[in-house]
Amino acid sequence: MVPWCGAVSELRPLCGARVWIPDHAEVWRVAEVTRGYREGDTVLHVRLEDGSVLTHPMEPRPPPLCNPDCLSGANDLVALSHLHEPAVLHSLRRRFLEANSIYTYCGIVLIAINPYEALPIYGDEVIRAYSGRQLGDMDPHIFAVAEEALGQMVRFGRSQSLVISGESGAGKTASAKYAMRFFTTAGGCHGDASMEEKVLASSPLMEAFGNAKTTRNDNSSRFGKYLEIGFIQEKSREPPSKPTCWRSPGSPSRWVPGVEWEPHPLEWEALRLGLPA
């Protein structure tokens, strides 16, 4: 992210402008410029919200400008006048704390914040509300992205991909499950609860063999995942779906060498039932 472009002399933060100052405890803090930048100034004079005054060096780059309050918190980061790290963090924080919203768009990319609690935003009525709607018609949601993919597939008869990425514990697996729930419900399996069960039932088995408890996630996938769902004409899904899983080519395995194998309760269950590994 590039908070400022161009030479320092072109930027000239005005007196009264609000800028972001890096902070050890809060990462970024808002400050007001108390003396406009003049050619040759090496520091910017600012006042923090708690009243303390300080100077901030203009090199290697001046502090990033704050967005107007009416823009930060917009449901699409593209709407921000200044797009840089503190603006993104502030917007996501405001949406999460003030609007209770874990989802934000950045163009066609959906950003999700893990709420670490069950939210009432994944029910059938929400799936129905997002079904058939255009991306951008409604609040950002994983269902909107899933609907976009489903709609494109139906309209153009072409396979679609959802790429879900993030650090460990970010909620990739949960997001994939919500997307699959949307596909099974909105993709032509209305009223067939067993279809959703069948699609999601593969997860515990895969998790039994490939998941482990880590410091970041109690049920962390220790492998890359590739899930493929086949559909037949008229938006019906081809039973059974074909979830497959392997280490992504080129990406290192998450298995830690030297760590002793610990059987997972579900693995014992699979072995007891005589299921193939």
Ligand SMILES: Nc1ncnc2c1ncn2[C@@H]1O[C@H](COP(=O)(O)OP(=O)(O)OP(=O)(O)O)[C@@H](O)[C@H]1O
């Ligand atoms: N949208 C959500 N709503 C509620 N809980 C969530 C959501 N997303 C994630 N979680 C919770 O956060 C925890 C970690 O999520 P998840 O396992 O999906 O992370 P991950 O990105 O797949 O992690 P890893 O890369 O380690 O496998 C889970 O317990 C999950 O229930």
